[in-house]
Amino acid sequence: MSSVLNQLIAEKLKRIRKQRGLSLDKLASLTGVSKAMLGQIERGESSPTIAKLWQIATGLQVPLSTLLAQTENTAEALVQPLATPGVKVRTLFPYSAERGFEVHELTFAAGAESHSEPHQLGTYEHLIVLSGCLQLKLTPAAQQPSAWISLTAGQQYAFHANVAHSYKNSSTEPCCFHDIIQYRQH
């Protein structure tokens, strides 16, 4: 039995239930899973079958992944929109556990740049350049940094953001791009 996983599921389930102001009894009615079993799951005393987890998720009307995902706060804390001179960030779709990704519009003034530490394993970024020219460099821990990758308007690029990475706009015009940041389970 994997007690770490049981604890993770326990915490997620308990949090959702409390957020909705449901008792174990109400949740049992909603999901068709026994009150005693729900209690066991919430205390991490039992590893439910996938069928029971499915029943719970369906009763709660949340995707199954909500009960299995890394904690929402952790993911949000690690990838904050940047506060950097010359860089403006507008959030188009904020992160939510259901969605599993967030979308930002970033505008880099001429000459602006920013640097990110490696994000949590399983974090992917999808860049779509709308205007201007964006340069991206990836710096894996144990390897040579990539050359600067140039992306012009209409181009896109996806990468696993568990490495340090830098953006810059070397041109004399502003650059605007969308960044879809996704947190995949691992």
Added chain:
Amino acid sequence: MSSVLNQLIAEKLKRIRKQRGLSLDKLASLTGVSKAMLGQIERGESSPTIAKLWQIATGLQVPLSTLLAQTENTAEALVQPLATPGVKVRTLFPYSAERGFEVHELTFAAGAESHSEPHQLGTYEHLIVLSGCLQLKLTPAAQQPSAWISLTAGQQYAFHANVAHSYKNSSTEPCCFHDIIQYRQH
């Protein structure tokens, strides 16, 4: 016991194993789950605990969601980029099971419109208008259609695409927007 879910997991596991040319015996060594149990799972005869599924996914070095996701082909077939007069589609990021979403850039000429049947439950669309003006109407099966929702450049809108929906560009200029189509588990 949910036999549909068991069948889904059975098919996913069997496919991955066959793709890798592994016997049940080899998979048992790789994952630490007994050969007999793996056989039961693959025949859909048993609903494994989440701990065992985790063990299998870890042994195979795939995300847990790989064993749980809707089939890739099904999702792709249901939401095809549209082939409609006056509408151009450029795929920026194609759908993949790992990603769980796809991103298209659509350009509607002046006067162009398109209509979609309800998509699979759990399909969400996130629209980001880049230029021009896009109008969207949602038509839930048992309710009144929404009024036409107008979205101008810079605006965004997300909706659950399990209802019929229509896009149109009534203006005299082209309209360009991004559509992030996501398939969430239900």
Added chain:
DNA sequence: CCTCTTTGTGCGTTATAACATACAAAGAGA
């Protein structure tokens, strides 16, 4: 052809999920 190994399935045993029931404690209402 024969022998050995591998493969997936079946079966019986053990461990644990899942449940119904009981109950102490807390909460709500008169």
Added chain:
DNA sequence: TCTCTTTGTATGTTATAACGCACAAAGAGG
């Protein structure tokens, strides 16, 4: 304050997950 209801936990029972082992069939090699 008293009574009833609700809440979460504990316990014993039942159902099923998970396993070890046996075995028939297929495959591989001499």
